Amino acid sequence: MYSKLQYISQGETIEKQLYNIHQALDAGCNWVQMRFKNQSEKDALTLAEAVKPLCEKYTANFIVNDNLHLTKEIDADGVHLGLTDTKIDEARTLLGTSKIIGGTANTFEDIENHVKNGCDYIGLGPFRFTATKEKLSPILGLLGYFDILQKLKKNKIEIPVYAIGGITLQDVSSLMETGIHGIAVSGIITESDEKEKLIQQINEKLYANIIV
Numbered sequence: 001m002y003s004k005l006q007y008i009s010q011g012e013t014i015e016k017q018l019y020n021i022h023q024a025l026d027a028g029c030n031w032v033q034m035r036f037k038n039q040s041e042k043d044a045l046t047l048a049e050a051v052k053p054l055c056e057k058y059t060a061n062f063i064v065n066d067n068l069h070l071t072k073e074i075d076a077d078g079v080h081l082g083l084t085d086t087k088i089d090e091a092r093t094l095l096g097t098s099k100i101i102g103g104t105a106n107t108f109e110d111i112e113n114h115v116k117n118g119c120d121y122i123g124l125g126p127f128r129f130t131a132t133k134e135k136l137s138p139i140l141g142l143l144g145y146f147d148i149l150q151k152l153k154k155n156k157i158e159i160p161v162y163a164i165g166g167i168t169l170q171d172v173s174s175l176m177e178t179g180i181h182g183i184a185v186s187g188i189i190t191e192s193d194e195k196e197k198l199i200q201q202i203n204e205k206l207y208a209n210i211i212v
Ligand SMILES: Cc1ncc(COP(=O)(O)OP(=O)(O)O)c(N)n1
Pocket: 006, 008, 033, 035, 065, 066, 080, 081, 082, 083, 084, 085, 102, 103, 104, 105, 122, 123, 124, 133, 162, 164, 184
């Protein structure tokens, strides 16, 4: 089963990205999505080639945002694709069944389609406004998550759903009560001065109802 916390990387340069990813791994993250927008293919490849062994060292999952061909080229653990990115079924054909494919959703219907097309997990959002991403889909809020997760249950659709968008530590418990599997975050981890403590607190809330 996938970890309940995914760190989505930030940074305008290769160096800043690597620094942020390294810090997140050091602080206890074991799932990284490399999100390096509007960069040359060369720079994206350079970063990915550095992030891959780093994630291996920390036994963390490493997935790539948007770029299916880079995912294949560097043999990453998977890819995250948005509603206007490469289609999930196309990605599955190229990557095969062993790789993780995540898909963005804003509605129940988006999730239904992703499941039909062979998606492994869903990034459902945005939860609230965030400056991390431009051109946000409609904000879901807590009620939006309740509604969509109820519909999934009623229709017996089972897939790990991650909430995303402007999530803070204080949101985690109430979001988990909606039935989501976990959360995907950027800003709170990148900007924290006490990353290890924060990640521990987030994980306590994410895993509060798990009996080991
Ligand atoms: C886990 C997760 N969920 C949603 C997204 C957003 O993907 P997308 O809509 O393609 O937007 P960009 O991140 O590509 O700007 C995500 N990246 N991760």
